[in-house]
Amino acid sequence: MSPAVRLCITGASGFLGRHVVAEALKRGHEVWAVVRPAAGLSHVNWLEDPAVHIVRADLRRPEGLAEAISGCDAVLHLAAAVGGELYTQLAGTVVGTENLLKAMQSAGIRRLIAVSSFSVYGYIGKWSHSTLSETSPLETRLDERDDYCLTKVLQERLVREVSGREGWALTVVRPGVIYGRDHLWTACLGAELGERTWIRIGAWAKVPLTYVENCADAILLCAEREEAIGETFNIVDDRCPSHRGYIRLLRRRISPRPRVIPVSWTLMRLVCRCAWISNQLFFDGEGKLPSVLVPARMHARCKPLRYTNKRLRKTLGWSPRYSLEEALDRSTRDMELPA
Amino acid sequence: MVETGIEPATLRAAVIGAGPISAEHLRFLKHSPAAHLVAVCDISESLARFGATRYGADNSYTNHEAMLEREQLDVVHVLTPAHTHCKIAADCLKAGTHVIVEKPIAPTNEEFRMLAAMAQWQKRVLTEDHNYRFNEQIRAIEALRDAGSLGEVREVDVRMALNITDADTGLADRNVPNPCGTLPAGILHDLLPHLCYLALRFLPSADEFAVKWSKHSEHPSFTYDACDALLIGGGVHARLRFVSHEWPDCFTVIVRGSKGTVETDLYQPYMKLLVPRRGGKQLTPLVNQWVNGIGLAKSSVTGFLNKVRRRTPLEGIQTFLVETYKALRTGAPVPVSYEDMDRTTRLMDALLAEENQI
Structure with missing residues (x-):
């Protein structure tokens, strides 16, 4: 791909999206930033950049989408529903992707960088402390996982199916936990009790962190490099801190410091197991329990595993721009960020 | 058929529209011995495939006309956005299937009557989902009324927030x-039929009206976001209120009779029954408080x-479908009749009629 191209970026006003747009502009690309019709853009810094074209469209509606993205060389598909009920997420993530792919067909765009997620992997069958990589099996027990996992798996299947059928150049990226300003807490650590108390599940398990600017850099690299075509990349930074280590770093930077209640992973697994058995005995396995009491979800959040970015480093020569400490400083100090 | 011991045939069913409400219909179709789920149809191929895979349909379609042509169907559930109901239901009737339509079945009584005439011409059943009628609490209130525990019904309050x-x-x-915004009452047209058909369960007729439509929010999609209506008919006074800017959400139904009052909330189910108790006039208030407190x-x-059991206020849909399929298989009248639908759509028309506005 030539140094400066026309990129269509969906989900452009989202947490990751606005950094991806900023990174694309920094690299000299022209950007068609797809944002929802009612999305506020006061929080983005690139609004006045002449290389940005704002496309007001909701991917759940196919009308006019093809015309809006026509002329782009590649699509970076970040848009997805991150919350809401199952059908809200199906519409936002799966139907939205279906409409986007149809628009790409109509507009003759043949390059797609699809942003998936670590949530598509199966966790309960993995050995503790084993390494999660791009070749790890994807989740098959979708009924036991949350709606986000289900819809991201369906989304990834869909982009692979259509790209394969149409002979498009596809790259799938699966970021770990993306963190940055205003997004420092992750459910992988445990649970939040109000604003001042954190329940930390496990101590030594690693958190698969990727700082949002590092992640945006990796995604742009995938869009720019021919070697990325046909590949799937996990995106995590070099240093994945432990639950205890990350919370310690966070507490140093947050005021007032939240109170931490530690719960051991072994105890949590036992509680989960008891809840699962009770569910089978009393509700035929159909009972609705909080995520922390559903084994498949609990393992996906807190299981002690190792993570690697070896493939991304080896294939594209990527290395994270900011270290963990630098990234936390950028996230918590009063400094202007590109997005 | 039941009397002769012959099991009625399983009905070949399909669903058009695979959005949120389809989950309730598909759950029934997956588990019911009365139905075989042939196909799920939605303009989104992903949604159609998801519904078909999760609930075990034989096929999925993105075009309902193609589905009606290719599949031999006995019943079709029309679960698409409200403004499309008439056209799709008419296509299904023309294809010779019975049709179950989500509410509102039609934007106006006139359009409903045209659809009903088509169903009668085709000798097929057309019915509308009046799901809250089938919730346990509403059934319990009707049982109290039928048993005479409330005396003569005098007042009905139905309030949805x-x-x-x-x-x-x-x-x-x-x-x-939301495409329902194009209906006569805007988005509220999708919700008010619930209030109408519940009130009509206790209102012999609706002869006099006073209606106020309001808009309190700046939301661009809403023509109105609140409605207050007073109806009087057959000596019964009914008050309907829909409001979209109050909290907590509720769906209360209060029926007051000459002997007693019963109250429920379909969203936070409870029953409060004030009736004469043993102990005479002196102790009745106290006993009512004790009994309702325990309740x-x-x-x-x-x-x-x-x-925990994932039972929601939409649970009535399961009962509605069980009873509808039973009726379809045996040839008995369906639980939501032409008269029920006719009265509901006429009441919706009356709520919107210029001469009834305050």
């Missing part, structure tokens, strides 16, 4: 305006268990 205008999803989605405590446990 859904704090939706502040939300950015579902009916109030600002990014993709409320039991409801809190039931509410928790319902949450």
